[in-house]
Amino acid sequence: MDVAFVTNVVYPFVTGGAQKRVHEIGTRLADRGHDVTIYGRHYWDGPAEMAHEGMTLRAVADAADLYEEEGRRSITEAIDFSVRLLPPFARQVDDHDVVVASVFPYFPVLSSRLATLLRDVPLVTVWHEVWGADYWDDYLGRLALGGKVVERLTAAVPQHPIAVSGVTADKLARMGMGPRRADIEVVPNGIDVDQIRSAPLPDTSHRRDGEPGFDVLFAGRLIADKRVDVLLDAFDRVAEAHDATLGIVGEGPELDHLRERAAGLSNADRVTLLGFLDEYEDVLGQMRAARVFASASTREGFGISCAEAMAADCTVVAADHPDSAASEVVGDGGFLVDPTVEAFARALDDALSGARPPTPPTTRAERFDWDAVATRAEERYRRAVDGEVDDPDVETGATN
Structure with a gap:
């Protein structure tokens, strides 16, 4: 053709x-x-x-x-x-x-x-x-x-x-x-499964805690529909109990608002806004190093970041919402919850405690x-x- x-x-x-x-x-x-x-x-x-x-x-x-x-x-x-x-x-x-x-x-x-x-x-x-x-x-x-x-x-x-x-x-x-x-x-x-699995891990020499990656990660354009404010508030409720950190990758019109919101959290020192990462493999490396990938987004035409995170073997927590196709991507390879602070806090608590979905995330990711x-x-x-x-x-x- x-x-x-x-x-x-x-x-x-x-x-x-x-x-x-x-x-x-x-x-x-x-x-x-x-x-x-x-x-x-x-x-x-x-x-x-x-x-x-x-x-x-x-x-x-x-x-x-x-x-x-x-x-x-x-x-x-x-x-x-x-x-x-x-x-x-x-x-x-x-x-x-x-x-x-x-x-x-x-x-x-x-x-x-x-x-x-x-x-x-x-x-x-x-x-x-x-x-x-x-x-x-x-x-x-x-x-x-x-x-x-x-x-x-x-x-x-x-x-x-x-x-x-x-x-x-x-x-x-x-x-x-x-x-x-x-x-x-x-x-x-x-997604390119092989590329994701071989992406170089991030340089953490600048990290205060010296950890290889964030416990919880979000990556995406910072717009209102991504509901990053819900994720921030949910993370704040469970961060201390798990000694957890949160990394947010991306930029967009909500960036200044989210900076202010993050600064007002009880666990503000555990949150890092990394901004836009120029290299795609740097985003993939952050996913490989993270334990949990979380997105409360209520509007996803597909949900590519969830597929990438599953290929990186993250435990994915995503919003179950009629305007989002993330549920089609995640299926039983992650956890789907209501896009509320309470529901996300419970799911993050479970995931950070070691809960894993019925289907291994890497297996689910291969179909994409x-x-x-x-x-x-x-x-x-x-x-x-x-x-x-x-x-x-x-x-x-x-x-x-």
Whole structure:
């Protein structure tokens, strides 16, 4: 197959879950003999079109800032990329057998659909999240109507949809304007199990306690939905009894608020905010060195950090919430609890006392290895190229 990926940002030049998925699947498809081209912004050094790890990178727009001052993704960036994408992509789309476009943002999907409209080239979409009305209201306020319309319009265009989780697939189907649930295949995000297990342990020479790692770790973007404040308060209740430490990896708009909150804890000296770690392997090393990975996040399109932590053999404590797919990832390889201070404190107490889940975390993590994920994605792309229609009586892609 000749596969074209559309993503405004390209890994590893800009890090992030959606672009990493394209990279990991794309490189594996290239290794298997497929032709792979990525259309994106010119974030890399070198010419606008160049070979990279067996794939072709093709820049259709210059690099641009992805976030506004308020910490929100830039709408103007997404529109600009989509406008710049359409002319060159429409000229070259016939060179490809299938187009794979990431959702979010939405506008590049619409441009991809316009480019394929009069061609016999199927469009596969990858839905990482579905926001819905309530979240748009919180995110954009008076501009929320525009976001709702564009999301629903994107769902309505003819496409071969993939969702990264059952939660996301269900939300997409419930919109009513897009595909049926039976037509949405779940192909989860993935992890490199071998890379995680071999990641170098962190340098702890600067640590006051001299311990190889934190007893409890969180890693993720510091936004309100991650509920790091719940984790802080829960940890404070059990820290002294277990002589435990907490490390928080990440940055985001909640950073200053969380610093203040951590400073006010009874066990403030046991909490370290490490900020953003430039090297991905440094995050993995922190996971390998930790005993427990905890996330009270109530909104996860997938929950990649939980999968990574399980591969690192952490005992995972995660929120059980209808808007989070973390429960699909963790399953019986960790502990799922209500996202409240009381519930998390009890779960942390149990985990720090040595409790382990029914299924070893490392065993659970293996189903999300990128090799297995790439095979499922490849099969989906092939069916789109062959024009096959999914059997509505067949359940697709449950990850539990």
